[in-house]
Amino acid sequence: MQDVGKLAQVSAMTVSRVLKNDPGVSEATRERVFSAVDRLGYRRNETARSLRLGGSGMIGLVVTNLANPFYSRLALGVQEVATEFGFRVLLGNSAEQTDREPELVDDLVDHQVEGLIVVPAGSRQQHLAGAMRRVPVVLAARPPAGLDTDCVLVDDFHGAREATASLLADGHTRIAFLGNPPALYTGAERLRGFWAAHEEVGIEPDSGIIRQGLTDALTAERATRELIEGSDRPSALFCTNNRISQGAIRALYKAGTTIPIAGFDDFDLSDVLGLPLTIVSYDADEIGRQAARLLIGRLGHSDAEPPAARRITVPTRVVRHGAAPGADAGPAPTE
Amino acid sequence: MQDVGKLAQVSAMTVSRVLKNDPGVSEATRERVFSAVDRLGYRRNETARSLRLGGSGMIGLVVTNLANPFYSRLALGVQEVATEFGFRVLLGNSAEQTDREPELVDDLVDHQVEGLIVVPAGSRQQHLAGAMRRVPVVLAARPPAGLDTDCVLVDDFHGAREATASLLADGHTRIAFLGNPPALYTGAERLRGFWAAHEEVGIEPDSGIIRQGLTDALTAERATRELIEGSDRPSALFCTNNRISQGAIRALYKAGTTIPIAGFDDFDLSDVLGLPLTIVSYDADEIGRQAARLLIGRLGHSDAEPPAARRITVPTRVVRHGAAPGADAGPAPTE
DNA sequence: CTGTTAGCGCGTTCAA
DNA sequence: TTGAACGCGCTAACAG
Numbered sequence: 001m002q003d004v005g006k007l008a009q010v011s012a013m014t015v016s017r018v019l020k021n022d023p024g025v026s027e028a029t030r031e032r033v034f035s036a037v038d039r040l041g042y043r044r045n046e047t048a049r050s051l052r053l054g055g056s057g058m059i060g061l062v063v064t065n066l067a068n069p070f071y072s073r074l075a076l077g078v079q080e081v082a083t084e085f086g087f088r089v090l091l092g093n094s095a096e097q098t099d100r101e102p103e104l105v106d107d108l109v110d111h112q113v114e115g116l117i118v119v120p121a122g123s124r125q126q127h128l129a130g131a132m133r134r135v136p137v138v139l140a141a142r143p144p145a146g147l148d149t150d151c152v153l154v155d156d157f158h159g160a161r162e163a164t165a166s167l168l169a170d171g172h173t174r175i176a177f178l179g180n181p182p183a184l185y186t187g188a189e190r191l192r193g194f195w196a197a198h199e200e201v202g203i204e205p206d207s208g209i210i211r212q213g214l215t216d217a218l219t220a221e222r223a224t225r226e227l228i229e230g231s232d233r234p235s236a237l238f239c240t241n242n243r244i245s246q247g248a249i250r251a252l253y254k255a256g257t258t259i260p261i262a263g264f265d266d267f268d269l270s271d272v273l274g275l276p277l278t279i280v281s282y283d284a285d286e287i288g289r290q291a292a293r294l295l296i297g298r299l300g301h302s303d304a305e306p307p308a309a310r311r312i313t314v315p316t317r318v319v320r321h322g323a324a325p326g327a328d329a330g331p332a333p334t335e
Numbered sequence: 336m337q338d339v340g341k342l343a344q345v346s347a348m349t350v351s352r353v354l355k356n357d358p359g360v361s362e363a364t365r366e367r368v369f370s371a372v373d374r375l376g377y378r379r380n381e382t383a384r385s386l387r388l389g390g391s392g393m394i395g396l397v398v399t400n401l402a403n404p405f406y407s408r409l410a411l412g413v414q415e416v417a418t419e420f421g422f423r424v425l426l427g428n429s430a431e432q433t434d435r436e437p438e439l440v441d442d443l444v445d446h447q448v449e450g451l452i453v454v455p456a457g458s459r460q461q462h463l464a465g466a467m468r469r470v471p472v473v474l475a476a477r478p479p480a481g482l483d484t485d486c487v488l489v490d491d492f493h494g495a496r497e498a499t500a501s502l503l504a505d506g507h508t509r510i511a512f513l514g515n516p517p518a519l520y521t522g523a524e525r526l527r528g529f530w531a532a533h534e535e536v537g538i539e540p541d542s543g544i545i546r547q548g549l550t551d552a553l554t555a556e557r558a559t560r561e562l563i564e565g566s567d568r569p570s571a572l573f574c575t576n577n578r579i580s581q582g583a584i585r586a587l588y589k590a591g592t593t594i595p596i597a598g599f600d601d602f603d604l605s606d607v608l609g610l611p612l613t614i615v616s617y618d619a620d621e622i623g624r625q626a627a628r629l630l631i632g633r634l635g636h637s638d639a640e641p642p643a644a645r646r647i648t649v650p651t652r653v654v655r656h657g658a659a660p661g662a663d664a665g666p667a668p669t670e
Numbered sequence: 671c672t673g674t675t676a677g678c679g680c681g682t683t684c685a686a
Numbered sequence: 687t688t689g690a691a692c693g694c695g696c697t698a699a700c701a702g
Contacts, residue, residue: 001679011689016681024687041468047447048386048679051694056382057446058425066414067620072407079401079428088446090393091426093414111392111423112382133376246604253607267603269581272588274609285402336695346673351697359671383695386678 001042008036019044050112059295060108062092062101062118070242070265070284071119074140077288078117085296087114094121102127109134115295117288123183136298140291142185144309150294152287152312156186156264159280159316160193160238161200163262166278166318167236168201170260176209176227176234178220178244187212190240190264209234220247228255239263249275270321277321287314336377343371354379385447394630395443397427397436397453405577405600405619406454409475412623413452420631422449429456437462444469450630452623458518471633475626477520479644485629487622487647491521491599494615494651495528495573496535498597501613501653502571503536505595511544511562511569513555513579522547525575525599544569555582563590574598584610605656612656622649 001012008015010029017025018033025033036042050056061078063071075091082089090113092104098121105127108116115136118128125145128137132149139151167175177194180187191212198205209232211223220239224247227234236259239245245263252258252275262278270279290312298306336347343350345364352360353368360368371377385391396413398406410426417424425448427439433456440462443451450471453463460480463472467484474486502510512529515522526547533540544567546558555574559582562569571594574580580598587593587610597613605614625647633641 012679013681013689014687016679017688020681026687029687041465043441043445043469045447045679046445047382047391048694049681051383051386051678051696052680052682054694066407066411067404069402069404069407072401072404072410075407075426076401076428079426080430083428083430088442089426091410091414091424093411093418095415095418106378107423110378110381112380130376134378249604250607253609269584269602269604269608272585273604273607274588347695348673348697349671352672355697361671364671380695383678384697386680386694387696387698389678 001044004033004036004040004042007040008032056112056114057086058088058090058111058113059292060090060092060105060111060113060116062094062104062108062116064094064096064098064101064119064121066091066093068243069267070141073284074119074288074291077285077290078292079288080285081289081292081296085292087296096121098122105131114299117291117295123185136295138291138295138298140287143311148309150291150298150310150312152290152294152314154186154282154287155313155316156189157193157196159264159282159318160190160240161197162193162316162318163264163278163280164194164197164238165200166320167238167260167262168197168203170236172236172260173203174206174209174232174234175236175238175262177205177211177238177240178214178223178248179210179212179240180215180244181213186264187240194238206232208232214244214247217243217247217250220244221251222247224248224251225255228252228257228259234259236260236262241265242267249273266319273321275321279319279321280316281319282314282316290314336379339368339371339375339377342375343367390449391447392421393423393425393446393448394627395425395427395440395446395448395451397429397439397443397451399429399431399433399436399454399456401426401428403578404602405476408619409454409623409626412620412625413627414623415620416624416627416631420627422631431456433457440466449634452626452630458520471630473626473630473633475622478646483644485626485633485645485647487625487629487649489521489617489622490648490651491524492528492531494599494617494653495525495575496532497528497651497653498599498613498615499529499532499573500535501655502573502595502597503532503538505571507571507595508538509541509544509567509569510571510573512540512546512573512575513549513558513583514545514547514575515550515579516548521599522575529573541567543567549579549582552578552582552585555579556586557582559583559586560590563587563592563594569594571595571597576600577602584608601654608656610656614654614656615651616654617649617651625649 001015004015005012015033018030066072079089092108094101094104101121109131117138119140120142125147137149143151182188214220237248239248242265260276264280266279266281336350339350340347350368353365401407414424427443429436429439436456444466452473454475455477460482472484478486517523549555572583574583577600595611599615601614601616
């Protein structure tokens with residue numbers, strides 16, 4: 001700024017004013033400054049600026065695995081709203097290592113993000129308490145546990161219940177459950193929905209065909225194979241997330257067999273697999289967008305009356321795909 | 336830091352030293368400082384720190400669409416290496432709006448990222464020249480056009496050639512080409528590979544079944560439908576990216592027909608579609624990792640001898656999936 | 671071993 | 687309408 005000022009024959013202060021569109025500058029000097037600015041290719045240092053002004057203009061986003069479409073869509077939604085409000089997104093990926101999340105969070109806060117959106121990896125959230133004393137924190141896809149903060153959730157319970165009910169309505173009475181670890185909120189909620197749907201029709205789920213603790217497509221594939229090779233084979237499957245659905249589909253494919261599947265999370269080409277597939281779909285972008293809005297909404301009222309913790313639930317939608325390719329226009333009957 | 340110092344009965348300077356692990360501090364004061372630090376919950380301001388030290392510890396990543404797995408895996412790879420070297424990633428998503436890319440780039444640089452990894456959206460790259468005068472820039476998946484800078488490319492040509500050759504070897508002589516706009520590097524290269532494979536077997540591709548300018552799954556689906564409904568229907572398809580492949584697959588599915596497809600980019604469940612599918616696969620994470628390594632490699636030698644622009648090519652691998660489900664254990668032969 | 675001075679790049683405040 | 691002094695939070699360089 002000194003240099004620009006020298007070239008424009010003014011002080012650095014005046015340069016600052018011009019760049020800030022401060023009204024109190026004569027048109028003449030204003031133009032001299034601008035021409036000096038682009039002759040020198042000068043650009044203001046936003047970091048130094050935010051040191052002075054307070055407010056880095058950045059929000060932090062912490063996810064476990066950007067390779068999972070759920071998280072990348074979430075990131076997209078966050079990014080979208082952040083941009084709209086003039087914020088930038090500093091990205092943290094814990095790469096599935098739960099123990100790295102705390103340092104990631106601290107690191108982002110140390111870099112002066114003004115707020116944080118986190119999808120907590122494990123069930124413990126105590127590491128977020130420290131961050132919350134410094135900046136607002138919004139949880140995505142998991143509710144706060146012992147924390148007083150905003151969150152955006154998927155309607156896990158109802159989605160699972162509706163999809164399960166749909167299988168039950170088709171006459172299935174032996175539906176296997178393939179789920180992620182019950183310590184995770186989504187795992188527990190989706191099992192609860194699965195169970196509730198059964199109760200509503202007066203059926204007790206057979207706990208012998210409930211598998212929890214599946215972590216990826218591979219473990220899901222193995223579990224599925226065991227189930228369908230077993231003596232009392234289930235007549236349908238319920239999967240709690242996209243990776244598990246995919247593992248199950250792969251197992252069935254390799255076994256050269258087909259049974260109806262209901263599963264959480266939509267994925268590409270789910271409609272053209274030619275399988276009897278019931279998908280619990282929801283808008284992952286929207287979770288990110290809502291989380292970003294909640295967060296940015298908190299950034300204004302820093303020390304004023306902090307509104308009570310809010311909770312937004314994003315709805316789910318159940319989509320059924322048939323077993324057979326249709327004719328040229330519209331779905332066709334199966335042979 | 337003043338406050339911590341006061342509580343520990345030392346100057347701010349000494350606090351700074353302790354936190355930096357400066358050896359010249361007595362054990363006694365060191366402990367006093369530490370205990371003051373955590374009584375106050377003090378955390379160093381990394382932004383102010385980098386203002387003083389130079390080097391923000393951030394690198395910028397600019398992509399067009401985080402919803403595309405290609406970009407999110409790329410981001411994952413960048414993130415991985417960045418973390419390894421102690422950098423954070425500031426994310427820019429241009430949301431398909433080519434004209435927003437320049438401001439995005441400038442904005443990241445203004446926020447003092449130390450370097451930039453960009454997947455240029457359009458064919459013009461002039462907006463990167465300004466950024467390059469301030470920080471190193473590495474291009475991903477597109478070569479520099481009129482710029483002297485590092486890049487990491489996919490082996491588009493050979494991948495396309497090999498996949499096409501594979502179809503030709505199966506006896507196909509009328510292979511349709513479904514491609515993105517030829518102004519994009521990948522589009523042009525992949526067409527070139529497609530063409531080269533034909534020349535090698537002495538066949539001239541029929542330009543009547545070459546469609547370029549497809550931008551998403553929907554346009555690809557339409558183009559495919561026209562082709563298969565036409566009088567001289569192709570006997571196989573070559574698709575230049577995942578969205579186009581998916582559009583083509585959907586068109587075939589809806590038409591209740593099947594012809595072999597070869598396509599760039601792998602996608603989930605490509606192996607269990609039960610279609611004759613030839614996939615040109617490559618490691619998108621690796622592109623991100625290599626780009627990050629190139630970039631970080633440049634960050635040291637700021638004003639020293641800038642090494643000549645490097646170009647890394649990530650190999651492709653052609654995988655064929657059969658048309659039929661296998662038997663229980665292991666893959667089964669296709670008919 | 672510890673404290674003081676100065677300044678990273680900018681903007682607020684006050685004076686001219 | 688413009689400039690000088692001061693400070694945001696931190697640390698290198700130099701005292702002591």
